[in-house]
Amino acid sequence: MVPCLASRWPARLLRASPPCWLAARVRGTPRERSPRPRSPHEAGRGCCSASGAPEVTLTPQRYAVQRLPFSAVSEQDLAAFERIVPGRVVTDPDELQAFNVDWLRMVRGSSKVLLRPRTTEEVSRILRHCHERNLAVNPQGGNTGMVGGSVPVFDEVILSTALMNQIISFHGVSGILVCQAGCVLEELSQYVEARDFIMPLDLGAKGSCHIGGNVATNAGGLRFLRYGSLRGTVLGLEVVLVDGTVLDCLTTLRKDNTGYDLKQLFIGSEGTLGVITTVSILCPPKPKAVNVAFLGCPGFAEVLQTLSTCRGMLGEILSAFEFMDAQCMKLVGQHLGLASPVRDSPFYVLVETAGSGAGHDAEKLGHFLEHVLGSGLVTDGTMATDQRKAQTLWALRERITEALSCDGYVYKYDLSLPVERLYDIVIDVRARLGPNAKNVVGYGHLAPPPWDEQGSLQCPSLDQRPSGRQHCPLGDGNLHLNVTAEAFSASLLSSLEPYVYAWTAEQRGSVSAEHGLGFKKKDVLGYSKPPAAVQLMRQLKALLDPKGILNPYKNLKNGPVSTSRGATLRRVRRNLWNVVLAVARVLCAGLQWAASSRAQDAPLGGQGPAW
Amino acid sequence: MVPCLASRWPARLLRASPPCWLAARVRGTPRERSPRPRSPHEAGRGCCSASGAPEVTLTPQRYAVQRLPFSAVSEQDLAAFERIVPGRVVTDPDELQAFNVDWLRMVRGSSKVLLRPRTTEEVSRILRHCHERNLAVNPQGGNTGMVGGSVPVFDEVILSTALMNQIISFHGVSGILVCQAGCVLEELSQYVEARDFIMPLDLGAKGSCHIGGNVATNAGGLRFLRYGSLRGTVLGLEVVLVDGTVLDCLTTLRKDNTGYDLKQLFIGSEGTLGVITTVSILCPPKPKAVNVAFLGCPGFAEVLQTLSTCRGMLGEILSAFEFMDAQCMKLVGQHLGLASPVRDSPFYVLVETAGSGAGHDAEKLGHFLEHVLGSGLVTDGTMATDQRKAQTLWALRERITEALSCDGYVYKYDLSLPVERLYDIVIDVRARLGPNAKNVVGYGHLAPPPWDEQGSLQCPSLDQRPSGRQHCPLGDGNLHLNVTAEAFSASLLSSLEPYVYAWTAEQRGSVSAEHGLGFKKKDVLGYSKPPAAVQLMRQLKALLDPKGILNPYKNLKNGPVSTSRGATLRRVRRNLWNVVLAVARVLCAGLQWAASSRAQDAPLGGQGPAW
Structure with missing residues (x-):
């Protein structure tokens, strides 16, 4: 039926040169993980080992940021912490290093103390103490964030969830999992997969990221298309508020309209409103049949038409539609030794189906592949029906971040844009930067437009559009625009910013589709949100964290709390x-x-x- | 294949005696709707015509509630309103009557003025004026709420969204609809269905309810199982805050992690935090094939086993699983003239599939029906594959509320409960009330447990459970427990409450699964939420509506705002x-x-x- 789709990658794909330290760090299996998150330095063995890398510049030396007037940790504070979490207060500078630097090695704080609570009660006592003493706190999960939100900026107390890694309950019929915030996503995946379920989210950093951190950043990831946002799949949360109050919204109900849905406040708040300690999440059943196809497309217009056709012909069994450009493929080959399973193409698409009837699904996918190959939308393709082969194909997409980090300093942008304009910014930026950039690449998730009767794209092709600014409303896609250079350069940064943000705002896109704002994007909130919204965010922050000690310098621009408090103070005055x-x-x-x-x-x- | 599933209902189902006024009111087609929502009194023509019904008791005379010290509407206020919405200020007592009484005729306010803005700007100016003058405001959509949240309690100014009924844009490929809050759900459905999409929610009141009201109550409804909650499908909102500030969160992006997701605050807040003026919502594509099966089950244990089997065999094409008991069927027959299309059974189940491959779907459904009929889980069934017949089957389930209202005064409970205990409360309440109640019925939506490999229920049957309190974690279902009596009776009420709420709390259920708290359930929030959560809700209310003028006496117990404001005032003092x-x-x-x-x-x- 689809003659050119024979499997033909294994040996080539898996000739893998030693993965770089990032691979080990981010994708390390649970068994490999040490009791505390491993430092990039410990793990450095591969193509871009951190052992030889220069020390990361301290954040305040690279970015214009002033320390807010929090207290400094005193001997009395350390003694108090020791009473709360005996034997789990880390002050050794070498040990602290891994927790002060983000995994992308772009920002570095100078915290003097890391606390490792095991229980909600311990988190509550820690926060109560810090609140009373006006000590700033940096809640930290797996430290896999993309925007510098997971490490201190100055000397904040690091509150690690690494030891809060217990599964509290799993209901083998309903699929409801209740677990502590520090559980590693991949461990949870393995746990529920052994019970015929899957986690509703999946992402490249699954080997290290914590579920609490996923929720705090409202992570999107590779299953978003099928299972939706964490705002729907997270059923309940237990959160410790800044004064130590334990807010128990840990319901396991799918429907509950009693009062305001408080858990939504904390999903995506990046640890600035409270510390998530326990998560209740609905796991979907493991699909009976999963198929993955990896396709080569001659242009981005064909990627979009493939997307539209795909939605039309695969309907409810379509579970992922990812794309990457040729430069991404070059980098995963060059740095990780992965090779393309299809002929070289300007663009590649990964399509995944997940359904309950293997026969029906294969038939639908077969028809689809026949159609796209026959119509020239796709020039080459390969398909996987078993898990190992599917994982191999997924690796090409999932490990792009890792390959980029091996390529040099990375300027990362995570944008929501109308899909028909999505790749234009990659071309624009490539032209704008010229030889100043090493590589400018684009990849991401496309939210497919629903089908039309003909299964074809109901909009003028990219070339036919009369004006570059005219919209063809295909819905938004999530573009990961990445620029690499040998080292950080302020002038390259100034060529990129605010250009990329202004470009995005002009399209009414989002300057952070799924990574959050963290430290690095906090100043660009205004490109996606109007002043009244920013003001209300500040009021919420002031309400829930009046002293502003929770993950300060993150999420809202220029010391939002102090600004907000300033406004309040002015009013009071x-x-x-x-x-x-x-x-x-x-x-x-x-x-x-x-x-x-x-x-x-x-x-x-x-x-x-x-x- | 399934010999007993021949269609055999049309004549019997459609012998319909004249529907009661509620039918006309709640299900009226858009063409029938008058420019203002029709009064129950105008529409009274049928089995339980309101024209002969006694006047509804004023809310403060039936319930213990004190008017808060808001200003009273003065002549100057009326003049100001007339300047803002010229010709759209209603003060005629007869005309006001329909807007003061809820459609269930259970609560009645005494507002002296109704305002009918057309634009966000007008809403903003109205709220600014009311805020400055300390006038309480009751935002009102289609007035189809179940908990008395949509009408005034005292003399609040009624702010109707009825004239805010414009569709602003619809994207024919992405399915993103942007419209004003006062658009009637059924009109929107017809609009998008003509363009090969469907609304992501559907409910019995669709002929009158407004999309803004749906969002404000976080309505669940009949498509919840397939398309999830409004928290996922609503992409953006425009909301007017209490001081007239327009909060533009009207994004059409599916992914946006820039700061806190403010729209979530307003979804389900029942008009107590702001007035929703515009909604952006993602409409799913119209399924290519829809099938509906209506089945009779010999017991509730079999309903649950059918549910489990259904999920296992129909997987991703299952779009609804509704159940009703024999008493419900009796009432829709008695009051609306609808007859059961299958043999009399203790329970009935409605199963709907929606998918992209008619052949595949029919095959899956056929196998399922063969299995459940063969195994005795289902004793009789009928199936519809065309839209008209499907609607006829759906009417049996959708019109239960209407039939109940024709049966007398209705005590309504909308509970989330573990499915294996779900029907026990109906039996308990029936036994507890004995002849004091006219009818005690149960119906609702079951969130199906995910499949197991055998497609069967992985828990002991109801009869085998060793203890009545032992959970079999099938997930929660949404039970509509309804009790009818000839008239309101305080003693019957005291037999029901707090008994029903305590029973629900013991199962860690929710005392309001989808209807919200409104006026009638505001005192029972504590059965589902801990004190810290209630306190935070109060703080949010105080932050967004410091004077407490937005839909007062609703959602939070005992004048939450005054309590919160009291605390604030004490602190300020x-x-x-x-x-x-x-x-x-x-x-x-x-x-x-x-x-x-x-x-x-x-x-x-x-x-x-x-x-």
Whole structure:
């Protein structure tokens, strides 16, 4: 039926040169993980080993950021922490290094202490102490964030969830998993897969990332298309508020309309509103049949048409549609030794189906492949029906981040854009930077437009569009635009920013589709959100964290809390001033009375002024 | 293949006696709708015509509720409103009556004015005025709420969205609909269905309910199982805050992780945090093949086993699984003239599939029906493959609410419960009330447990369970428990409440699965939420609506805002008092100094103190 789709990759794909330290770090299997997250330095063995890499510049030395007036950790604080988490207070500078640097080695804090609680109660006592003492806190999961949100900026106390890694319950019929925030995603995946379920999210960093961190950043990932956002699959959360209050929203109900849905506040808040300690999440059943096809496309217009056709012909069994450009393929080959399983093409597409009837699914996929190959949308393709081969194909897409990190310093952008304009920015940026950049690549997830009856794209082709700015509303896609260079360069950065953000705003896109804002994107919120929204965010932050100690310098621009507190203070001052004036008037009237009384009492009877 | 599934209902099902006024009111087609929502009194024509019904008791006369110290609407206010929405200020008492009474005729307010804005700007100006004047506001959509949240309790200004009924844009490829909050759900459905899409939600009240009201109550409905919650399908909202600020979160992006997801605050907040004016929502493509099966089951254990089998054999094409008991069928027959299309059974199940391959879907459904009929889980069944017949089967389930309202005064409960215990409460309540109740019925949506390999229920049958309290974690289902009586009776109410809520809390269920809390359930929030959560809800309310004018007496117990504001006021007063004392000290020192200076100067000719 589809003659050119014979499997033909294994040996070539798996000739893998030693993976770089990032591979080990981010994709390490659970068995390999040491009790504490491994430092990039420990793991450095491969193509871009950190052992030889220069030390990461301290964040305040690279970025314009001022330390807010939090307290510094004292000996008394350390003693108090030791009482709360005995034997789990880390102060050794060497040991701390891995927790101060983000895994992309772009930002570095200078925290002097790391705490490793095991229970919600311990987290509560730690936060209560820090709140009372005005100590800033950096909640840290697997430290796999992309935007510098997971490490301290200055000397914040690092609160690691690494030891909060217990599965509390799993319901073998409903698929509801309740676990502590520090459980590693891949461990959870293996746990539920052994019970015929899958986690509703999957991402490249699964070997290290914690489920609590996933929820705190509202991670999207590779299963978003099929299973939707964590806002739907997370059923409940237990969160410790800044003053130590434990907020138990740990319901396992799929429907609950009693009052405001508080857990939504914490999903995607990047640890700035509270510390997530336990997660209840709905796992979908493991599909009976999974097929993966890897296709080569001659252009981006054909990628979009493949997408539209795909949605039309595969319908409800379509579970992923990923694309990558030729430069991505070059980098995974060059740095990780992975080779393309299909003929060299300008673009590659990975299509996954997941369904309940193997026969029906294979038939649908077969028809689809026949159609796209016959119509020239796809020039070459290969298909996997068993898990190992499917994983091999997925690796090409999943390990791009890793390959990029091996390529040099990476400027990363994670944009939501209308799909028909999605790749234009890669071309624009490539032209703009010229030889200043080593590589400019684009890859990502496309949310497929729903089918039309003909299964074809209902919009003018990219070439036919009369104006570059005209929209063909195919919906938005998630582009990972990445630029590599030998080293960080302020001038390259200034060529990229705010250009990329302004370009995105012009398309009414999002400057952070799934990575969050963290430290590195906090200043660009205004490109995607109007002032009234930013103001309300600040009010929420001020309500939930009035001292601003939770993951400061992240998520909102320029010390949002202080700004917000500043506004509040100004308002309070204005009100107080009015009161003072009123009081002054009353007292002055009293003064007048007293003075006049006194004057009357005085021997020579002088009258005071009329106030 | 499935010999007993021949279609055999049309004539019997459609012998329909004249529907009661509720039918006309709630299911009226868009063409029938008058420019303002019709009063139950106008529409009364059928089996339970309101024209002969006694007047609904004023809410404060039936329930213990005190008017909060809001201003009363003055002539100046009316003049101001007339300037904002000229010709759209309703003060005629007869006309107001329909907007003061909820459609279930259970609660009645006494508002003196209804405003009918057409634009966001008008809503903004109205709210700004009301906020400045401390006038309470009751935002009202289609007034189809189940918990008394959509009508005033006292004399709140009614802010109707009925004229905000414009579709702003619809993208024919992505399926993204942007429309004003007052669009009627059924009109939207017809609009998008003509373009090969469907709305992601569907509910019995679709003929009257507004999309803004749906979002404000986070309505679940009949497509929840397949398309999930509005928290996922609503892409963006425009909301007017209490002071008139327009919050534009009207994105059409499926992925956007820039800052906190503010729209989530307003979804399900029942108009207490802001007024939703525009909605952006993702519509799924119209399935190519839809099949509906209506089945009779010999017991609730068999309903659950059918559910499990169904999920196993139909997988991703299963789009609805509804159940109703024999009493429901009796009532839709008695009051609406609908007859069962299958043999009389203790329970009935409606199964819907929606998929992209008619042949594949029919094959899967055929195998399923053969299996459940063969195994005795189902004793009789019928199937519809065309839209008209499918609608006829759906009517049996959708019109239960209407039939109940024709049966007398209805005590309504909307519970999330573990499915294996779900029907036990109906049996318990029936036994508890005995002849005091006219009918005690149960129906609802079951969230099917994911399949196991055998497609059978992986838990002991209901009869085999050793203890009534032992959970078999099948996930939660949504039970609509309804009790009818000739008229409202306080003693019957006291037999039901808090019994039903305590029963639900014991199962860690939710006392409001999808209807919200509104006025009638606001006091029972504590059965499903812990004190820390309630406290945070109050803080959010105080932050977004400090004067508490937005839909007061709803959603949170006992004047939450006043409580919260009380606390805030106490704090402010304490702080102010300290300041006043400090200022007084300073001024007194000045006074003392001035007086003494004056005393010193007085003899020499009266110089005033230098302040």
